[in-house]
Amino acid sequence: MTVLSVQQVGKAFRAYRSEWHRFARWFGLPVKPAEEVWVLRHISFDIRPGEAIGIIGQNGAGKSTLLKIITGTLQPTEGRIQVNGRIAAILELGMGFNPELTGRQNVRHAAGLMGFSREQIEVAMPQIEAFAEIGDYFDEPMRIYSSGMQMRVAFAVATAWRPEILIVDEALSVGDVYFQHKSFDRIRAFREQGTTLLIVSHDRSAIQSLCDRAILLEHGHVIKDGDPEEVFDFYNALIAEKENSTVEVKKLDNGKAQTTSGTGEARVEEIALYNSKGEVAEYVGVGEPVELRVKVKVHQPVETLVLGYSIKDRLGQVMYGTNTWHTNQVIHNPQPGDEYLFVIAFPANFGVGSYSVQTALVDRDTHLTANYEWRDMALLFNVINIDKTQFVGCMWNEPKITFEKIAP
Template identity: 70%
Template sequence: MSLMIVDNLGKAYRTYKTEWHRFGRWLGIPCQPNEEHWVLRHLNFEIQPGEAIGIVGQNGAGKSTLLKMITGTLQPTEGSIQVNGRIAAILELGMGFNPELSGRENVFHAAGLMGFSTRQIQKAMPDVEAFAEIGEYFDQPVRTYSSGMQMRVAFAVATAYRPEILIVDEALSVGDSYFQHKSFNRIREFQEQGTTLMIVSHDRSAIQSLCDRAILLEQGRILKDGSPEEIFDFYNALIAEKEKSTIEIKKLESGRVRTISGTGEAKIKDINLFNEKREKADFVEVGESVFIKANVVINANIGTLVFGYSIKDKHGQIMYGTNTWHTKQIVKNPRKGDEYTFLVSFPANLGPGTYSVQTALVDSQTHLTSNYEWQDLALVFDVVNSNQTYFDGSCWIEPSIRVEKA
């Protein structure tokens, strides 16, 4: 059974000539609004138990509105949401907190609204206080709190009891690094116990590390639903899209999706990875000296050409990336028909696993000004470990360990 079913969901904000017309609409009298603005429309998706869903989209796409309707703080204009389980949500910072009450008093109030008894709240209170780690401020008015302290208390009370569905908006971004790590660890613990996660964030690494699925919203509609890597690659291409640029999507034999975008004024003709023997390679050894060779053709006269690349793991997390803007190797005034070769040498100080290379041909330090070509999964290779001491992780950082008897 699905944990959540969103069926033809929509939210509109309407203005009427008079409040009587609005009141008449509530009573079912056909009163046409003066203006009607749809924030969300025709949303359909299902969530299964244990899934982790990232909601992605530009500002104004309707992400927060969607979460508010799921949690019941906002009523839909059309469609329905069926939820089969208890929801815990962290939406707007300090939402529902009384600034004149202490953190402890607000925890009683918030947990009570979540449906827990006084006895249950009293039993959980020491854990909430310990997790929040704000010391004596826990018994001070919330109006004296910093935004980070409010976040600590809000997260602690929302996760004091494991919910079937945990919803987190961008609010976690205001916390300090220590508490963010602590919060994500708790989220992962809940996931292991079967909690379904729905998170809104612009942080690609957070969604790719926590989620197994992502939904891209654009102008209030679902534009794409798929793996986080595929969604973020498409989203990245979308926000960089300019006049005359295109987005091309190709499904590879491995099942992964390659996204290519750009104006085409410069394009990668071919790209390969070479091992220490200067042979083309699909796999390399941990620590081996390798190089990437990218041949680029110029299809129009342009002012500057910058080549960039990133190495990503199988989850789409960037291991390393840079470009020739930062290395001060900018190509000036390339002409139509010119060809350039970029050779990138580096030691494969990576953990065993599958990696991909993302490439960018742009005019400056970013692809947001002129994006000639942006290509995800331009190259895929494997790293194996048959020569080095066994280790865990994505990076090879060989240690020197001394053991001394005290």
């Protein structure tokens, strides 16, 4: 069973030479538009009950258009959408709000359009007002609200009743950090109760912590649908891709996908993690001093060479990362055939779990100017607790705890 089925959906925006031509097209007459631009084409996917899907892609990929079609605010040019359940959507900021009405009045209006009765709305109103936390502004005209205040009211009313399907666009990004945390806590609670989630965000951590799947849109087409970490790695590789570079994806022995991209002027030839005994290690202890050794070979002359690396947890969230641009260790004018051994020493102050190393060979502080090689899943290793006090979390930060009894 699916709660949402998208089948061969496409959307074209058309311009006509006159309004008469547009009317004629509506009545089925064979009038060709003067201009036709397809922003979505052949979009198909199904979402099961309780599943959480992240939609990612560069600006202009068609993400917001797709959400508008799913919510019914925009009609598809081709294909069909089947929805089984009530949708709550937070799309464009302030969408559907009247700036001359107060926050309270807009809540009544928006909730009424969602299909709730006057009695249901008045019962929920105190909770909506409390969740929005905008104080006396709740009874002031919305035209004097900041964008963050509009977001608070929009989210509070859209999530006042748990929907079968919750759709969230990038609008949440305008809120303050406190309200973002509060909103994501409510989204997680809905997920635990069985709500299906469809979210558009450029926030990798949000997608990977909330979602089971990610769908990557590029120029209005679905080009990848799968594990969020793998899809984000592929997405980052596409962003970094420059002329004559390639994006390669291969399956590792553990079933995960390794994504490599770059123009190839320099490449990582070898990479290994060494434990405190100087041995190559797949398992290291919490807090153990280790060395990450990376052998790099130059294949074509470049002006500057920078090595970057990051260590990610099993969800793909970066635990730590830096590069030799920031450490003032840039290599200038390396020549073809030159080889370099980078030794990165650090304590494995991570929580128990599996981790991966991502490497980047670039020309400066970012991969967006020149990407010689970007490699995800370059190395996998595990951290185990051998001799530390029992703890939970993603990092080891053992405290010294003292206490004394206070005399009455």
